[in-house]
Amino acid sequence: MANEAVLQQVEQLLEQVLADEQGYFLVSMRVKPTNNLKVFLDGDNGITIEKCVQVNRKLYKLIEESGMFPTDDFSLEVSSPGVDEPLKMHRQYVKNTGRDVEVVFADDTRKEGKLIAVTENDILLEHTEGKGKKAVTQQALIPFSNIKSTTVQIKF
Numbered sequence: 001m002a003n004e005a006v007l008q009q010v011e012q013l014l015e016q017v018l019a020d021e022q023g024y025f026l027v028s029m030r031v032k033p034t035n036n037l038k039v040f041l042d043g044d045n046g047i048t049i050e051k052c053v054q055v056n057r058k059l060y061k062l063i064e065e066s067g068m069f070p071t072d073d074f075s076l077e078v079s080s081p082g083v084d085e086p087l088k089m090h091r092q093y094v095k096n097t098g099r100d101v102e103v104v105f106a107d108d109t110r111k112e113g114k115l116i117a118v119t120e121n122d123i124l125l126e127h128t129e130g131k132g133k134k135a136v137t138q139q140a141l142i143p144f145s146n147i148k149s150t151t152v153q154i155k156f
Helices: 003-018 049-066 090-095
Strands: 024-032 036-043 075-079 100-105 110-118 122-129 136-143 147-152
Touching: 003 024, 003 036, 003 049, 036 049, 036 090, 049 075, 090 110, 100 122, 110 136
Parallel strands: 036 075
Antiparallel strands: 024 036, 100 110, 100 147, 110 122, 122 136
């Protein structure tokens, strides 16, 4: 079965598993030539390892029962995207409101700041220009169409 067809079928099965779990959503999915399926989930309030394990068990059983892989020769990994993974979905932007992010623009320039607000079409980023007494806090409205990627910045 072609990768696209596999991914579509797995996504439909995942929708069944998550039907009663509206706080969780699919971020991305890929399949490797060895029939190794990787499913990346997130939640509006984050996602626990335990939840990933529960989803894995239910989804594995559904894939097995579907006969998608006649010899049951497949593996399944369900996890959350790593903190270093760029945000892919509108729901992830909303979930990360209030956090520090780095935005890479279509022309590869970058801007760091705090994600203040998210609308359907753009984000509002608060950033500080200059240092000390000359520091000025500014806000920038950035349309999604100008964004190449956005990554949450972890500060220690």
